Amino acid sequence: MAPARLIGRDDDVAILRDAIVSARAEEPRCLLVTGEAGIGKSRLVREALTGMDDTLVVTGHGADMSTGEIPFGVLADTLRDLLHRRGADALTAAERTALAPLLPGSVPSGHVERVQVLSAFVDLLQRLCAEQLVVWVVEDLHWADSATRDLVNLAVRTLRGRLLVVATVRTDDPERTAADEVALTSYVAGLARLPRTTVVPLTRLTPEEVRAQLLELVGSGLSPAVATRIEQLSDGVPFVVEELAAARGRPEVATASNVAAGRLARLFPEARRLVEAAAVGEGHLRIGLLEQVVDATSDELDVALAEAVRSGILVTDNTADAVAFRHALLREAADRELGPGARRSWHRRWAEVLEASPGLLASDPAALAIAEHWHHARDVRRSVEAALAAQPAAERIASVTQQAQLFCRVLEGWSRIDDPESLTGWTLRRVVADAVAVAGPGALADGYALLDAVPLHLLAEHERAAVQLFRALWGEAKGEFDRRFRDQAAHVFDLYDWFSGPRDLFTVHVLLCATRLRRDDPRAQQALELGTVITGELATTDGGLRARARVIEAKSHSRQFESPAAAADFLEHELACLPDRSDNYVLLLDGNLVWCRAVCGEHRSAQQVGAQALARLKHPQLSLGVWEHLVENHTFSLTCTGDWTGARALLEESAPWWEDDLRSSNVRLDLLDIRQRGAVDAEKWRAHIGGDIPGGAAQVLVRHVVAAAGEGDPAGARETYRGVWTDRELRRLDDYVWLMVVDAARMEADAAVGAGVLDDWDDARAHLDTIDVVAGDFHRHGALGEVWPLDLAAQLDRFHGRDARANLEAALAGWERIGHVPDAAVTHLSLAEAHALHGDRESARRHLSTGREIATRLDALPMLKRADALAERWALASRERRTSDVLTGREAEVLALLAEGRTNAEIADTLFMSPKTASVHVSHIIAKLGAANRTEAAATARRHGLLP
Known part of the structure; x- marks a missing residue:
C-alpha cells in the first residue's frame, strides 16, 4: 500500500530537484538522504527522480546480509542495472574486459587487481556523465562494502560532467557494532564536509502530516479512535504509519514489527x-x-x-x-x-544453488557469497574449502580486511576437519604464507587477528617461531627497525633450515626478516641472496611479482650497499627488469628509489622518478598506501630544492584522503608550515613521542617537528633533540637525522649570535658538543654528505665566536651545487651577518639581498623576519626598501583593503578568496611590516609609500 502522494516532503524534494538542475549544468553534486529506518528515504528519491526520461538513472543497493558483506555488491548491482536499461552496448569492449569480475557471465582474463576494477568503474562513470546527465543512486550506503564507499567518495570529489550521486543512509541500526558506527559516522561526516555535498536529513512527520498520510492511504475509513491510536504509535515514522494503517487498528498490533510478523x-x-x-x-x-x-x-x-x-x-x-x-x-x-536451524538450512541451500548456477551472478561476487553462505551454514568443511576457492576473487575485488577474514576462517577451521590438505589442495604452511602476504599491507588489527587464528600446534617449531616473529614485526613504525626484535629474528634463523627447507613463499617471508639481524651477521646477506633465487622460481605465480618486489626492497635496505646511491643503482636495475611498472608493489620500490637519490643530493633524478611514478597512479585515491609513500618521499626532495609550492600542493591534495592526521606525510606538511609560517600546533605530535602512532608516522619525524616547532624555546627543543641523540636506533637513520643535526646546530648558533650572551650558555654548549660527537658517527652519503658537515662546522664557528665565513662560503657553494635552495638562503643570511660582524658591509648587503629574495620567493616568514632583523641591527637597508621588496602582489591588494578598514570577510568577498586565506595574508602582512596589529600595519605602509 503506497500513498498517492508524498506527505510533508515538499522542501526535501525541492532540494533534490535543485541538485538535478546543478548537475545538468555540469556542476556535479552529491546528496546524502539520511534518517532512521522507515522515514521514507527511498520513497523521497523515487519521487524526485520521477519523469526524468532524458536522464540515465542507475541504482545499486547495499544489503544488510545475515551472510555478511559481499564486496562490490553495489557496483555489480549498478552495472547490472546499466545493462538492463541501456543494453549490451552500454559498455565498450575494453570496459567489459576491465569490469569482467563484476559482470554476470564474464570471466576475468589474466591477473586483475582491485584497484584496476575500481578505476575502470570510475572511468565508466566519467564517460557516461560526459554524454548525458547521470544519476547514480546508492541505496543503503550504510550497508555498502568499503569499495563502494571508496568509489562514492572518489566520484563526488573528482569527477567532472553531468553527475548527481544520491545516497541513502540509515542513521539508526541496533545491529551495527560500535566500531562500524564510528567508521560510518566518520565517513558520512567526511562526505558531508565536501562543497559538492548536501545532506538532506529526513525528520518524523508532524501529527497533522500523519493524519494527512492516513487520509491518503485509507480515506475516511478509519474511526477517530483508531486514527488517534495510529498517530500515537507511529511516532511520525511514515512506514510505521503505513503498516499500522494496513492492520486497520487491530488491538493486538502495536508496532510495525507486529504488523510484519502478522x-x-x-x-x-x-x-x-x-x-x-x-x-x-x-x-x-x-x-x-x-x-x-x-x-x-x-x-x-x-x-x-x-x-x-x-x-x-x-x-x-x-x-x-x-x-x-x-x-x-x-x-x-x-x-x-x-530459527537458528532454519537459517543454517537456508544458507546451505543458497550455497548449493549458487555453486550449481554459474553465470547468473557475476563470478567474483558469487564466489564470495558462496563462501559466506557456507560459513553461516556452520559447515566447517565446506566453509574452509569455499573460503580458499574464493581467494582469487577476493584478491581481485575485496578489501584486505575481507581477504584476511576469509583466511581467518580457514585457519580457525583447519584443525576441526579431517585431512584438510586433501580437501583443499593447500598445506597449512601455504595458507599461512598467503595470509601473511595479504594482511601485511592492511590494518594491524587484521594482521593480528589472522596470526592469532593460526593453529600453531600443527606447525613445526621453526614455523611457529617465524609466525611469532611476523606478529612482532607488524608493530613497527614506517621506516624503523625495532631493536627489541633483533634477538627474536636471530632465534628464528638459528632454527630455520634455509637451504634444504621448502623453497616457497613462507621461506621468503622468513628470509625477509634478515634485515633485523645485526650489522655484522653474515646470515643477513646470505638470506637475501637466497630470497632472490626463490622469488625467481616463484615468478610464474600470481604472487611471484609481489614476492620479488619485497625481496628487492629488502636487499636495497641491506648492508651490502655502502650508500643509498649504490642501493639506488640496484633499484633502477631491478625495476627495469620488472614487467609491470604500474603494480602497487613496484610503485613502492619507485618511492624507495626517490628516497635513495634524494638523500644523496641527486634531486633531479629523484624528482624525475617521483613524478613519473605519481603519473602512473591514474586514480591515486584508490591506492592510498602507495600514494602516501610516493608523496612523502617526493615532497621531501621538492622541499629540499625549494619547490615549496609543488610540495605543498601535493601534501594538501592528499591529506584529506588519509584516515587520520598522524601520518608521515602530515609531518612533512607541518615541517613545511614551520619553514613558511614559523609555527604549527605540535601538541598532537608531542603526545606520541616514544609511543605507538596510529597513523604510522615515524618517530624520528615526529621528534623533528616537535623540536622545530619549539625552537622559540631552546631548552624545550634541546630536550626533544636529545631524545634522538641518545637513541641508537633513531641515530641509525642518519640518512634523515643529518637534517635534524643541521637544524639543531643552527638554532644554537642563531641564539648565540643574536643574543650575544646566552643565559643558558653551558647547556647550549653541551648540546652542541653532543651534536658534534653524534654527527661524527654518521654516514655521509653522496654530494649531500659532503655539504652538511661543512654547514655544521660553520654553525660551531658561529656559536663560539670564530670567523665562520670560510666554512659558510664552502657550505653555500655546496648547497647551490646540489640545489638546496632553502639551505642556500639561510646560509646567505648567515654570511650577511658574518660579513657585517667583520665590517664588510658591501658583502653583507649582497648576501642579505640574495637571501631575502629567495625567502620572498619561498614565502618563508621566519627567514624574512631574520632578514629584517639583520638589516635593522646592522643598518644594511632602509625600512622602506625592505617592506616594498617583501610584499607580494596579492599581499599588496590585501593591504590596500586592510587600510580601508575592511574585515577579513569583506577582503575575501572582494578578492574572491576564502576568509581563512584572507586571514593568512593579513597575518603575513603584519609580520612582514613588523607591526603589532592591523592599524599599525596600515600606518607603516603609508609611511613608507606602500599605499596610494
Missing part, C-alpha cells in the same frame, strides 16, 4: 518458505535463483511470489529478473522470525 503469519506455507529464503539471500536475489533455492516449479514459484507481493512483503521486476523486499524493516522482521 503479514508473515498469514502467508500460506509455500509463500512463507519463499520469504524466508529471500531474507537469507538478500544481496543476490534473482527469480531464477529463488526458484531453485525453494525447489519449486515455475508455476509454484509464481503463486508464492504473487502471495508475497499481495501481502506487501516482496516486490518484483520480471524484466530484470529481480526480487526485493518492499522495505528493509520487512526483511529484518522475516529474518528475526527464522
Whole structure:
C-alpha cells in the first residue's frame, strides 16, 4: 500500500530537484538522504527522480546480509542495472574486459587487481556523465562494502560532467557494532564536509502530516479512535504509519514489527518458505535463483511470489529478473522470525544453488557469497574449502580486511576437519604464507587477528617461531627497525633450515626478516641472496611479482650497499627488469628509489622518478598506501630544492584522503608550515613521542617537528633533540637525522649570535658538543654528505665566536651545487651577518639581498623576519626598501583593503578568496611590516609609500 502522494516532503524534494538542475549544468553534486529506518528515504528519491526520461538513472543497493558483506555488491548491482536499461552496448569492449569480475557471465582474463576494477568503474562513470546527465543512486550506503564507499567518495570529489550521486543512509541500526558506527559516522561526516555535498536529513512527520498520510492511504475509513491510536504509535515514522494503517487498528498490533510478523503469519506455507529464503539471500536475489533455492516449479514459484507481493512483503521486476523486499524493516522482521536451524538450512541451500548456477551472478561476487553462505551454514568443511576457492576473487575485488577474514576462517577451521590438505589442495604452511602476504599491507588489527587464528600446534617449531616473529614485526613504525626484535629474528634463523627447507613463499617471508639481524651477521646477506633465487622460481605465480618486489626492497635496505646511491643503482636495475611498472608493489620500490637519490643530493633524478611514478597512479585515491609513500618521499626532495609550492600542493591534495592526521606525510606538511609560517600546533605530535602512532608516522619525524616547532624555546627543543641523540636506533637513520643535526646546530648558533650572551650558555654548549660527537658517527652519503658537515662546522664557528665565513662560503657553494635552495638562503643570511660582524658591509648587503629574495620567493616568514632583523641591527637597508621588496602582489591588494578598514570577510568577498586565506595574508602582512596589529600595519605602509 503506497500513498498517492508524498506527505510533508515538499522542501526535501525541492532540494533534490535543485541538485538535478546543478548537475545538468555540469556542476556535479552529491546528496546524502539520511534518517532512521522507515522515514521514507527511498520513497523521497523515487519521487524526485520521477519523469526524468532524458536522464540515465542507475541504482545499486547495499544489503544488510545475515551472510555478511559481499564486496562490490553495489557496483555489480549498478552495472547490472546499466545493462538492463541501456543494453549490451552500454559498455565498450575494453570496459567489459576491465569490469569482467563484476559482470554476470564474464570471466576475468589474466591477473586483475582491485584497484584496476575500481578505476575502470570510475572511468565508466566519467564517460557516461560526459554524454548525458547521470544519476547514480546508492541505496543503503550504510550497508555498502568499503569499495563502494571508496568509489562514492572518489566520484563526488573528482569527477567532472553531468553527475548527481544520491545516497541513502540509515542513521539508526541496533545491529551495527560500535566500531562500524564510528567508521560510518566518520565517513558520512567526511562526505558531508565536501562543497559538492548536501545532506538532506529526513525528520518524523508532524501529527497533522500523519493524519494527512492516513487520509491518503485509507480515506475516511478509519474511526477517530483508531486514527488517534495510529498517530500515537507511529511516532511520525511514515512506514510505521503505513503498516499500522494496513492492520486497520487491530488491538493486538502495536508496532510495525507486529504488523510484519502478522503479514508473515498469514502467508500460506509455500509463500512463507519463499520469504524466508529471500531474507537469507538478500544481496543476490534473482527469480531464477529463488526458484531453485525453494525447489519449486515455475508455476509454484509464481503463486508464492504473487502471495508475497499481495501481502506487501516482496516486490518484483520480471524484466530484470529481480526480487526485493518492499522495505528493509520487512526483511529484518522475516529474518528475526527464522530459527537458528532454519537459517543454517537456508544458507546451505543458497550455497548449493549458487555453486550449481554459474553465470547468473557475476563470478567474483558469487564466489564470495558462496563462501559466506557456507560459513553461516556452520559447515566447517565446506566453509574452509569455499573460503580458499574464493581467494582469487577476493584478491581481485575485496578489501584486505575481507581477504584476511576469509583466511581467518580457514585457519580457525583447519584443525576441526579431517585431512584438510586433501580437501583443499593447500598445506597449512601455504595458507599461512598467503595470509601473511595479504594482511601485511592492511590494518594491524587484521594482521593480528589472522596470526592469532593460526593453529600453531600443527606447525613445526621453526614455523611457529617465524609466525611469532611476523606478529612482532607488524608493530613497527614506517621506516624503523625495532631493536627489541633483533634477538627474536636471530632465534628464528638459528632454527630455520634455509637451504634444504621448502623453497616457497613462507621461506621468503622468513628470509625477509634478515634485515633485523645485526650489522655484522653474515646470515643477513646470505638470506637475501637466497630470497632472490626463490622469488625467481616463484615468478610464474600470481604472487611471484609481489614476492620479488619485497625481496628487492629488502636487499636495497641491506648492508651490502655502502650508500643509498649504490642501493639506488640496484633499484633502477631491478625495476627495469620488472614487467609491470604500474603494480602497487613496484610503485613502492619507485618511492624507495626517490628516497635513495634524494638523500644523496641527486634531486633531479629523484624528482624525475617521483613524478613519473605519481603519473602512473591514474586514480591515486584508490591506492592510498602507495600514494602516501610516493608523496612523502617526493615532497621531501621538492622541499629540499625549494619547490615549496609543488610540495605543498601535493601534501594538501592528499591529506584529506588519509584516515587520520598522524601520518608521515602530515609531518612533512607541518615541517613545511614551520619553514613558511614559523609555527604549527605540535601538541598532537608531542603526545606520541616514544609511543605507538596510529597513523604510522615515524618517530624520528615526529621528534623533528616537535623540536622545530619549539625552537622559540631552546631548552624545550634541546630536550626533544636529545631524545634522538641518545637513541641508537633513531641515530641509525642518519640518512634523515643529518637534517635534524643541521637544524639543531643552527638554532644554537642563531641564539648565540643574536643574543650575544646566552643565559643558558653551558647547556647550549653541551648540546652542541653532543651534536658534534653524534654527527661524527654518521654516514655521509653522496654530494649531500659532503655539504652538511661543512654547514655544521660553520654553525660551531658561529656559536663560539670564530670567523665562520670560510666554512659558510664552502657550505653555500655546496648547497647551490646540489640545489638546496632553502639551505642556500639561510646560509646567505648567515654570511650577511658574518660579513657585517667583520665590517664588510658591501658583502653583507649582497648576501642579505640574495637571501631575502629567495625567502620572498619561498614565502618563508621566519627567514624574512631574520632578514629584517639583520638589516635593522646592522643598518644594511632602509625600512622602506625592505617592506616594498617583501610584499607580494596579492599581499599588496590585501593591504590596500586592510587600510580601508575592511574585515577579513569583506577582503575575501572582494578578492574572491576564502576568509581563512584572507586571514593568512593579513597575518603575513603584519609580520612582514613588523607591526603589532592591523592599524599599525596600515600606518607603516603609508609611511613608507606602500599605499596610494
